[in-house]
Amino acid sequence: SQQGEEDPQALSIQEGENATMNCSYKTSINNLQWYRQNSGRGLVHLILIRSNEREKHSGRLRVTLDTSKKSSSLLITASRAADTASYFCATAPTGANSKLTFGKGITLSVRP
């Protein structure tokens, strides 16, 4: 069963605007990751935030993690048409031999 639930399911914004995507999860985690998938392609890892971190940046990406609320957000600043893709959060639960579990994804459309 899915551990992470993304919100919203779909997001449409104008180029240059910021895009905020949220993820909630249910159990304790070691880390949370965000992946991107372009249409017809495989997933590509974007960023990882560990359970003891609260915020992380990578270029135009900013990820926050609130373990007390079991939630994370991914912010893409100054969006571009090329950011159009599906975005997935994935959680690495604590516990021996636990595997990365993906949410259902958010479809982001950036209008030129």
Place this chain on the structure above:
Amino acid sequence: IAGITQAPTSQILAAGRRMTLRCTQDMRHNAMYWYRQDLGLGLRLIHYSNTAGTTGKGEVPDGYSVSRANTDDFPLTLASAVPSQTSVYFCASSDSVASDVLTFGAGSRLTVL
């Protein structure tokens, strides 16, 4: 270019037929995974291998089998395909079980009629 190669990219298969999806990585990653992606359901783990010679069941293993004879190859076999196995299948790898960060292949689209 280092990465994961999946084959075939697309296949149409009659129900009841046997099918093997191939996956090869050249990154010397220890762990490998097979996911299926279905509309509205996201990615679900079918089988995994923490290291060569070992395999384990994921969330949706029924109807699928895997083997890990060496580090590089991780084939997924459907012994007798059924229409509910129509999906896009992704192979992935990570350099260790602890690292968690996955590198994905481009996917294999399978249609079972």
